[in-house]
Amino acid sequence: MYEKYVKTLKDHSIKITSQRLEILKYLNEHHTHPNVEEIYSELKKKHPSLSRTTVYNSLEILKKNKIVQSLTISGSELRYDIEESLHHHFLCKKCGAILDISITCPNMDRTLDGGHRVEEVQGYFKGICKNCQTTEKGRRTNG
Amino acid sequence: MYEKYVKTLKDHSIKITSQRLEILKYLNEHHTHPNVEEIYSELKKKHPSLSRTTVYNSLEILKKNKIVQSLTISGSELRYDIEESLHHHFLCKKCGAILDISITCPNMDRTLDGGHRVEEVQGYFKGICKNCQTTEKGRRTNG
DNA sequence: TACTAAATTGTAATAATATCAAATTAGAAA
C-alpha cells in the first residue's frame, strides 16, 4: 500500500513517518494542486492527531528534496503538486481549477539573457477552462 | 511632470488622485517589481498622509484596468510591475532580484489542450543571476 | 532494548491582505 512512498523517502534519506506517507499518498492520488488546508483537513479525518504544522514541515522537506513542488498560481496561498515530468499550469478564473498543461517550454535548462542560470521554470496560464466555456454556452442556450 | 500618468488614468476613466499618480510614477521609474510595502514606505516619505490601504486599493484598480500587473514569483507577497509589452521574469535565488526576461512565449492568446481559453501568461524562471555568478567566481578566485 | 536526534504537536507570533465606517475629495451639474 505505502511501499512506493516508503521507497521515495528512503531514496532521499528522509525519515519515514506516517504523516509523510499520508501526505505523499494524498498528493499522488489527488492531482488537483491542493493547498495546505485541503491536505490538512482531509488527512485529519483519518488521523485526528495530525497537526497543521506537520503538514507545513513535511511539505517543506519534500519540496527541498524535489519530491513535491509548490505553485503560486492562485496568488493567495501555496498549492502543492508531486514532481513528475516538467509541466505547466492553467488556472481557470471562473471555477478556480488548476489544470496540468503539457506543452514543452523552449527555455528550460538554459542560460537566459546571456548569463542567468536557470534552475526552475514555471509557466502559468490563466483564462477560462474548456469546461466553463461549455457551461457558459449551455446557460445562454438554455436560459 | 504627471501628464503622462494623468492621461493613462483618463484613458481608462479612472478618477485622478494624487495617490494614484504617485504610485504610477513610482512604478514607471522603478522597474524592480516592488512589493506593497516598498511602494508604501517610499511614497510615505513625501506624502505622509498616505495610507497603506490606498496603496492596496490603487494597485487593485490599476490591475483591473491592466495598467499594472502583479507577480507571485517571490512566493510570499505580490510584486507589482507596469504593464508594457509582454515579458517574463527571472528570480535570483541568491540576491532576490527580479529581472525582466524578453523571450517570446509561443503560447499566448491561444487555446490550450484543445479548449482552454488563455487570457494571461506568466513565465517564471528561477536560478542564479549573471551578476551573482560573477561574484561567486570572484570570491573563489580571490579568497 | 535503550538511546538520541529528529519529528510531531499545539500554541503563540508574524506578515500580508481584506474589511469597514468615518472623513475627505474629484469632478459633474447647477
Add this chain to the structure above:
DNA sequence: TTTCTAATTTGATATTATTACAATTTAGTA
C-alpha cells in the same frame, strides 16, 4: 464658480497564510 454626491482615502480592526517555538513523542540506530 459653487454645490453636491458618489467615489476615494484613511486608520483601525479582522482575517488568513505561514512561521517560530518549546514540550512531547518517535524512528532508526547501536
